[in-house]
Amino acid sequence: MSDNLKAPDPLVPVPQGPVPVLPTGSRKSVEITIDGATVAVPEGATLLEAGRMQGIDTPTLCFLENLTPVNVCRICVVELEGSRTLVPACSRKVEAGMVIHTDSERVRHSRRLVLELLASSVDVSTAPQFQDYMSRYEAEPSRFGPPGPPAAAGERDSARPGHHHAPDGSTASRVAQPVKIDNELYVRDYSKCILCYKCVEACGVDAQNTFAIAVAGRGFGARIATEYDVTLPDSACVYCGNCIGVCPTGALMFKSEHDMRAAGTWDESAQSQTDTICPYCGVGCTLTVHAQHDLIVKVTSPLDQDVANGHLCIKGRFGWEWVNQDKDRD
Amino acid sequence: MGGGTSSYREMEEADTVVLWGSNARETHPIYFHHVLKAVNRGAKLFVVDPRRTTSADWADTWLGLDVGTDIVLANAVAREILAAGLEDREFIENATSGFEEFHAHVEPYTLEHAAEVCRVAPESIRRLAHEFATARNAQLCWTLGITEHHNSVDNVLSLINLGLLTGHVGRYGSGLNPLRGQNNVQGGGDMGALPDRLVGFQHLENDELRRPFDEAWGITMPARRGWHLSGMFDAMERGELTSLYVIGENPANSESDQHRTRRLLEGLETLVVQDMILTQTAELADVVFPAAAGWVESEGTVTNSERRVQRVRRAVAPPDGVRDDLVILSDLAKRMGCDIGEPVAEAIWNEVRALSPMHRGMSYARLETGQGLQWPCYDEEHPGEQYLHGRLWMRPVLGPLAPFSVCTNRMPVDKLTEEFPIRLTTGRRLDSYNTGVQSGVYPSPLRRGETLDISPDDARAYGLVEGEPVRVTSRRGSVVAPVRIDDGLRAGLVFMTMHFPDDVAVNELTIDAVDPMSGTSEFKATAVRIEKIAVAAEALSPV
Numbered sequence: 001m002s003d004n005l006k007a008p009d010p011l012v013p014v015p016q017g018p019v020p021v022l023p024t025g026s027r028k029s030v031e032i033t034i035d036g037a038t039v040a041v042p043e044g045a046t047l048l049e050a051g052r053m054q055g056i057d058t059p060t061l062c063f064l065e066n067l068t069p070v071n072v073c074r075i076c077v078v079e080l081e082g083s084r085t086l087v088p089a090c091s092r093k094v095e096a097g098m099v100i101h102t103d104s105e106r107v108r109h110s111r112r113l114v115l116e117l118l119a120s121s122v123d124v125s126t127a128p129q130f131q132d133y134m135s136r137y138e139a140e141p142s143r144f145g146p147p148g149p150p151a152a153a154g155e156r157d158s159a160r161p162g163h164h165h166a167p168d169g170s171t172a173s174r175v176a177q178p179v180k181i182d183n184e185l186y187v188r189d190y191s192k193c194i195l196c197y198k199c200v201e202a203c204g205v206d207a208q209n210t211f212a213i214a215v216a217g218r219g220f221g222a223r224i225a226t227e228y229d230v231t232l233p234d235s236a237c238v239y240c241g242n243c244i245g246v247c248p249t250g251a252l253m254f255k256s257e258h259d260m261r262a263a264g265t266w267d268e269s270a271q272s273q274t275d276t277i278c279p280y281c282g283v284g285c286t287l288t289v290h291a292q293h294d295l296i297v298k299v300t301s302p303l304d305q306d307v308a309n310g311h312l313c314i315k316g317r318f319g320w321e322w323v324n325q326d327k328d329r330d
Numbered sequence: 331m332g333g334g335t336s337s338y339r340e341m342e343e344a345d346t347v348v349l350w351g352s353n354a355r356e357t358h359p360i361y362f363h364h365v366l367k368a369v370n371r372g373a374k375l376f377v378v379d380p381r382r383t384t385s386a387d388w389a390d391t392w393l394g395l396d397v398g399t400d401i402v403l404a405n406a407v408a409r410e411i412l413a414a415g416l417e418d419r420e421f422i423e424n425a426t427s428g429f430e431e432f433h434a435h436v437e438p439y440t441l442e443h444a445a446e447v448c449r450v451a452p453e454s455i456r457r458l459a460h461e462f463a464t465a466r467n468a469q470l471c472w473t474l475g476i477t478e479h480h481n482s483v484d485n486v487l488s489l490i491n492l493g494l495l496t497g498h499v500g501r502y503g504s505g506l507n508p509l510r511g512q513n514n515v516q517g518g519g520d521m522g523a524l525p526d527r528l529v530g531f532q533h534l535e536n537d538e539l540r541r542p543f544d545e546a547w548g549i550t551m552p553a554r555r556g557w558h559l560s561g562m563f564d565a566m567e568r569g570e571l572t573s574l575y576v577i578g579e580n581p582a583n584s585e586s587d588q589h590r591t592r593r594l595l596e597g598l599e600t601l602v603v604q605d606m607i608l609t610q611t612a613e614l615a616d617v618v619f620p621a622a623a624g625w626v627e628s629e630g631t632v633t634n635s636e637r638r639v640q641r642v643r644r645a646v647a648p649p650d651g652v653r654d655d656l657v658i659l660s661d662l663a664k665r666m667g668c669d670i671g672e673p674v675a676e677a678i679w680n681e682v683r684a685l686s687p688m689h690r691g692m693s694y695a696r697l698e699t700g701q702g703l704q705w706p707c708y709d710e711e712h713p714g715e716q717y718l719h720g721r722l723w724m725r726p727v728l729g730p731l732a733p734f735s736v737c738t739n740r741m742p743v744d745k746l747t748e749e750f751p752i753r754l755t756t757g758r759r760l761d762s763y764n765t766g767v768q769s770g771v772y773p774s775p776l777r778r779g780e781t782l783d784i785s786p787d788d789a790r791a792y793g794l795v796e797g798e799p800v801r802v803t804s805r806r807g808s809v810v811a812p813v814r815i816d817d818g819l820r821a822g823l824v825f826m827t828m829h830f831p832d833d834v835a836v837n838e839l840t841i842d843a844v845d846p847m848s849g850t851s852e853f854k855a856t857a858v859r860i861e862k863i864a865v866a867a868e869a870l871s872p873v
Contacts (some may be wrong), residue, residue, distance in 0.1 A: 015729040016687070016708055017721035023502055184773035207387075209366045233775050238760060240359065274645035277632050279625035280763050282510025283338075283361045284634025286701075289626055289645035296626070296646060305701055306339055307634065313359035314761045314776065315769055322607070322771035323623050326649045 033096040047078055047089035047100060056102050059111060059133045062196035063090035063297065064246055066309045070197045075114050078102045084108055108137055115139035120147075120172040121220075123191045126250030126261075130194075132260045145169070150176035156190070157229040161218035173220060179258070182231035185239050185318050187258045188224075192251035196223060199243035199252060207311045212236040213243070241317040245300060245310060254298045267292060275302065278316040283307065285316050295327060296320045332531060333516060333637040335718040336469060336505030337704065342367040343503050346465035348458065350378040351475020351854075352490060355385040356760040358473070358509045361635070368469075374461045378403065379475060380755060381817035381825060384495040391457055394820065395448040397753050397855050400476060401739035404488035406444030407459045408495055409436040418497035423769035425722040425732055426494050432734035447739075461507075463496045468505030472509055474757070478853040480743050482845040487735035494732055500719035510635040512764075513625065517633030521682070522688075522707070525849075526555035530686025542685055558849030559585070560842065573600040577655065578621070582611040582829040583765040584841035586851040587806050589674050603656060607767045610831065619658045622648035628655065629675040631697065633705070639692055640702035686817065742855030743843035750805065750857035752788070756836060757854075762829035769829065780827060780834035781814035782860070787821040789813065792860055801861040802826075807838030808865065824858065
């Protein structure tokens with residue numbers, strides 16, 4: 001009986017083996033022309049990725065690396081020669097011989113209009129990225145007229161598809177309405193919602209698979225809703241907060257941040273962001289801890305991590321409050 | 331080396347996933363995201379759990395076995411794989427030992443026999459066996475449902491048998507994975523916080539392995555293993571252990587048979603507790619060292635369930651008077667006559683690297699960038715190993731063969747009798763964690779306090795309504811908790827957590843029967859009786 005027919009002895013370390021071989025997908029590359037430059041990009045890449053490889057900063061609102069593109073915001077559209085319409089860069093895959101213009105007047109005009117329509121109806125005050133795009137494309141939402149009146153609490157939720165009054169055009173219709181505060185962890189301020197669907201995707205098949213929210217209604221009455229518009233505590237919500245993590249406008253916000261903003265104490269210039277590891281189970285999700293004056297004010301998760309892909313559970317995202325105990329809040 | 335053999339991302343490519351004694355949907359929610367990616371791709375998910383949990387809701391097949399019958403089920407799965415000729419003969423012959431004995435041992439475990447013992451449909455067992463064996467890639471994962479038993483090591487070995495039988499280990503996509511319940515339980519073991527291990531999971535009783543430590547530290551280390559946690563309490567009982575230094579653990583609440591635990595802790599000559607929170611254990615202590623929160627007020631590393639060493643960083647300063655674990659320990663060492671200076675986390679880590687071959691390549695510089703590194707990582711050029719035991723697929727196999735284990739089921743120690751006819755099992759809920767010292771503070775809308783979760787059948791039989799307080803009594807203690815009717819439980823099985831020990835001391839009920847090898851208590855199997863509290867029930871009845 002040779003040595004290696006004996007059962008391993010725990011006293012003896014297992015020998016160092018070879019480095020495991022991982023499957024590698026060798027991707028062919030295709031040639032396309034972007035803004036006059038002919039470049040080779042990997043097969044299967046999107047126009048957005050191809051542009052980023054060339055250092056082209058294509059704006060996105062409904063796109064996020066850890067979600068499946070839903071193509072709803074149309075801010076990333078680019079001009080594809082031979083195509084009747086502009087095409088969404090976030091989901092259109094490269095094909096050999098494509099000629100793309102990412103910053104033509106037609107593209108800029110389209111992006112400008114998207115921004116103006118959104119900003120005329122939505123409060124973008126907590127969406128710095130959106131505001132950057134507005135200046136980049138010289139968007140003037142005020143040209144649609146002065147802001148229309150806000151809706152009362154629950155008014156937009158009770159709107160039924162097909163039942164609406166045509167606006168008279170004197171004011172810009174808005175989605176303004178009171179903030180929904182029905183739990184101690186996060187608030188929903190749908191005055192700030194641009195209907196990018198990211199929260200729906202994160203709550204659904206792209207991450208959490210809880211399906212607590214969906215888009216209800218049609219046209220200007222469309223909105224994010226729980227089933228039958230029940231409050232979050234009465235819904236299927238499990239408070240992972242992955243919807244907050246992907247929200248690009250601050251419509252979904254930590255209650256801690258919302259309260260501090262209301263009190264005028266939220267000060268991002270005084271905040272640090274530090275990556276560490278969640279203290280709860282053994283999965284090892286990276287937490288980005290946002291701290292202001294040595295107190296934790298919120299927790300997010302970086303997108304570029306294989307462990308959590310930017311998503312967290314209720315404990316990781318919200319379970320830090322005990323650390324702030326016994327510290328003077330001044 | 332002990333650790334999950336696969337990486338999380340491999341889960342997403344599995345064709346068959348088995349969660350055995352794991353409610354990952356609630357206890358490892360982000361790991362379950364990877365499971366869901368596989369499920370949404372069409373993978374078959376099997377959940378083996380006495381409770382029909384929120385994880386089981388996602389399963390193609392839920393195997394709701396009776397508590398403590400895991401080995402019977404595992405042996406039956408093995409027998410069915412063999413009876414159907416679905417084993418991986420090539421792998422068995424080249425990479426394993428003890429197969430013939432194992433084969434003969436599982437032969438009596440027919441589907442019918444297991445169905446009777448485990449109370450699981452034979453067809454469900456057959457389906458699990460066939461889907462697991464025929465999958466291109468299969469992931470078999472387990473958690474405390476397997477390990478919190480008096481025969482936990484045998485439970486684990488019986489699952490490892492299934493991986494060896496089918497070749498679902500040691501290659502990309504297939505693996506055997508314990509999901510670690512606490513953020514650094516993997517790292518703690520890797521660092522030698524086990525009775526018989528040194529840093530790098532190296533065996534203390536091996537002279538060759540111990541020598542570098544003796545040389546590095548200029549000492550002669552005792553060559554004999556210490557006690558695990560349960561062994562320490564037995565030693566307190568015998569009067570052999572009289573002083574205890576507890577770091578970041580709350581045994582007064584978390585240990586089974588809490589009356590005994592508290593009595594033994596109170597009987598110590600000296601109890602020192604170092605913790606971030608004044609736990610109930612700390613309240614019993616002679617000396618308390620307030621410690622910084624390791625994950626956010628301190629620098630260092632932790633290791634996750636896929637063996638990934640990850641940096642933790644100081645994001646906020648600890649409160650006044652609260653110090654880093656490292657500072658407390660080095661100060662204490664100085665007072666005890668051993669001046670180790672004022673080491674910083676990176677210096678300690680470099681000492682780990684010097685003494686542990688499997689961590690050697692993990693410099694702080696490498697850990698700082700990217701996502702950390704998976705052990706083993708032998709040198710600074712080594713990328714870390716995404717999956718373990720690839721050597722089992724080398725021909726000939728490098729190193730020792732992987733042994734099959736002959737496992738025989740032993741039913742839970744706490745027997746069901748007429749006096750204690752109900753099986754109580756314990757576990758976690760999504761929003762809470764262990765004894766609640768961290769998770770009990772944030773305003774969770776999901777928190778509902780301790781309950782006795784009971785099947786609709788038993789609720790009817792005992793005449794109980796939702797919310798009604800009920801007395802639960804085991805051979806060791808008695809508590810009162812409100813009833814919660816859960817249709818994921820079947821008659822004879824009830825469930826509680828240990829998240830709210832100040833309100834309901836569930837561990838006064840649990841038994842300290844331990845696995846002799848791992849020292850793990852049988853939290854999953856307590857015999858109890860349930861008594862209606864007549865007065866309280868009247869008070870609750872509608873007016």
